[in-house]
Amino acid sequence: xxxxxxxxxxxxxxxxxxxxxxxxxxxxxxxxxxxxxxxxxxxxxxxxxxxxxxxxxxxxxxxxxxxxxxxxxxxxxxxxxxxxxxxxxxxxxxxxxxxxxxxxxxxxxxxxxxxxxxxxxxxxxxxxxxxxxxxxxxxxxxxxxxxxxxxxxxxxxxxxxxxxxxxx
Amino acid sequence: xxxxxxxxxxxxxxxxxxxxxxxxxxxxxxxxxxxxxxxxxxxxxxxxxxxxxxxxxxxxxxxxxxxxxxxxxxxxxxxxxxxxxxxxxxxxxxxxxxxxxxxxxxxxxxxxxxxxxxxxxxxxxxxxxxxxxxxxxxxxxxxxxxxxxxxxxxxxxxxxxxxxxxxxxxxxxxxxxxxxxxxxxxxxxxxxxxxxxxxxxxxxxxxxxxxxxxxxxxxxxxxxxxxxxxxxxxxxxxxxxxxxxxxxxxxxxxxxxxxxxxxxxxxxxxxxxxxxxxxxxxxxxxxxxxxxxxxxxxxxxxxxxxxxxxxxxxxxxxxxxxxxxxxxxxxxxxxxxxxxxxxxxxxxxxxxxxxxxxxxxxxxxxxxxxxxxxxxxxxxxxxxxxxxxxxxxxxxxxxxxxxxxxx
Numbered sequence: 001x002x003x004x005x006x007x008x009x010x011x012x013x014x015x016x017x018x019x020x021x022x023x024x025x026x027x028x029x030x031x032x033x034x035x036x037x038x039x040x041x042x043x044x045x046x047x048x049x050x051x052x053x054x055x056x057x058x059x060x061x062x063x064x065x066x067x068x069x070x071x072x073x074x075x076x077x078x079x080x081x082x083x084x085x086x087x088x089x090x091x092x093x094x095x096x097x098x099x100x101x102x103x104x105x106x107x108x109x110x111x112x113x114x115x116x117x118x119x120x121x122x123x124x125x126x127x128x129x130x131x132x133x134x135x136x137x138x139x140x141x142x143x144x145x146x147x148x149x150x151x152x153x154x155x156x157x158x159x160x161x162x163x164x165x166x167x168x
Numbered sequence: 169x170x171x172x173x174x175x176x177x178x179x180x181x182x183x184x185x186x187x188x189x190x191x192x193x194x195x196x197x198x199x200x201x202x203x204x205x206x207x208x209x210x211x212x213x214x215x216x217x218x219x220x221x222x223x224x225x226x227x228x229x230x231x232x233x234x235x236x237x238x239x240x241x242x243x244x245x246x247x248x249x250x251x252x253x254x255x256x257x258x259x260x261x262x263x264x265x266x267x268x269x270x271x272x273x274x275x276x277x278x279x280x281x282x283x284x285x286x287x288x289x290x291x292x293x294x295x296x297x298x299x300x301x302x303x304x305x306x307x308x309x310x311x312x313x314x315x316x317x318x319x320x321x322x323x324x325x326x327x328x329x330x331x332x333x334x335x336x337x338x339x340x341x342x343x344x345x346x347x348x349x350x351x352x353x354x355x356x357x358x359x360x361x362x363x364x365x366x367x368x369x370x371x372x373x374x375x376x377x378x379x380x381x382x383x384x385x386x387x388x389x390x391x392x393x394x395x396x397x398x399x400x401x402x403x404x405x406x407x408x409x410x411x412x413x414x415x416x417x418x419x420x421x422x423x424x425x426x427x428x429x430x431x432x433x434x435x436x437x438x439x440x441x442x443x444x445x446x447x448x449x450x451x452x453x454x455x456x457x458x459x460x461x462x463x464x465x466x467x468x469x470x471x472x473x474x475x476x477x478x479x480x481x482x483x484x485x486x487x488x489x490x491x492x493x494x495x496x497x498x499x500x501x502x503x504x505x506x507x508x509x510x511x512x513x514x515x516x517x518x519x520x521x522x523x524x525x526x527x528x529x530x531x532x533x534x535x536x537x538x539x540x541x542x543x544x545x546x547x548x549x550x551x552x553x554x555x556x557x558x559x560x561x562x563x564x565x566x567x568x569x570x571x572x573x574x575x
Contacts, residue, residue, distance in 0.1 A: 009202070013367070016198050021191040034193060038201050045205050110187050129181075129188040160180055 121155030293532035316559040338542040348381035391484040406475035414442035414470035501546040524550040
């Protein structure tokens, strides 16, 4: 029912930053992150009439749209460029001077390590630290809650090793 | 897993939490995207939203015809406005008895209402780039190069003469829903029967437009109104220039700025933006721009599509009072600027050396809970090049004497 749904603007204001951070952890530039975030909320705005609170949480619903939009982005642009940048260890800010203007990322290096993880590990980390429960992560990644937990912990360990390697 | 490993993973999780919580888009993106969403909303969704709101209202008062509901609400608001002490277009908040209010007319000089420092100790403005602005970025004073917020070795190599030792500080109180209603009535808009967002003071509809009034976003922007044109067929033909079209629209809707401004025009695709950059008069000196947390000027913005106005975003007109405060000299400000170092966001090692070659007196919004201040500040800026890219470094130094600032 319409009355069960919060105003779309409430969702927008609450989730914009989180969705942006989730997307930003996966793409190379803030410009790409902005484009995808904009697409996410355009899609969500148009689909909001069909959103059913009793079927899913607003967070899970929005992150599903964000995940699909990010996958679409990679399908459209290919992963070659992103992989090249990852291999060359180019800092995100320097590739993206326009976006760097006002973007605030205090942990660029850490997010670059996240971006280098295998896709499912990267997603598990990004979704979990965007505030989703393991149950929600599992639903989004089409696996059980326990499998999501295991995937996340494997990803965390892989991330720790990646950080250690660079420090060494 | 050993205890040491466990602790390492916990530390990593905390860092990830921080990383995801502090990664946010550039200032202005949130409001800009919201504005785009409103503009791109298909007409049938606008109609459906309007009908849904109306039907919702009728359901809450079952036996009443829709027209009667709307009329009753208009009368109720009118009575409420009268009960609040009459109708004042610019009289949103509580004008205090501290003295005569700011003359809120274009070009008018303010009259210092009270003694020096009468607002007490003031909170200091945030450094450029240290706070996120949700106000639509309005350029001209906007950046042609990316802003660098990291640490730098700064050298003052410019010149600025400010022939005054005091400058006004302005204060306004956070508006209420009644203030929003008064503003809407002045525009000929009546309440729209829709649920409101968290920051929304009111949502209204008028002849060919909708109006939304929003409260402050802490440390980011002042109370705001957003007018969306819903029926472009009622608009007059575009004027000879974007600025003249915007002027006409604002005048017809009683939205012309009541403060000194400088008009600039930007283009993005088929959208034009006419920006009325707000200024404050500084007696004995000249006018000073209002700048956002990135050091960029802002004020009121009219968005044009195909030459016709589609949206206006501007600060809600409010009662504003002023008090004179001692300000520091340019030399003192330059010393503070050179001594400053911004944490985080740096990419160059060692930190770059930046020659600050320009400075100006500006005003910055400082939020303080149920009220906010417009405070004078010195904005220093300079550029440097790193890996072939030219960056802008800005330093905002509070102009108010440090003895009058809260620590």
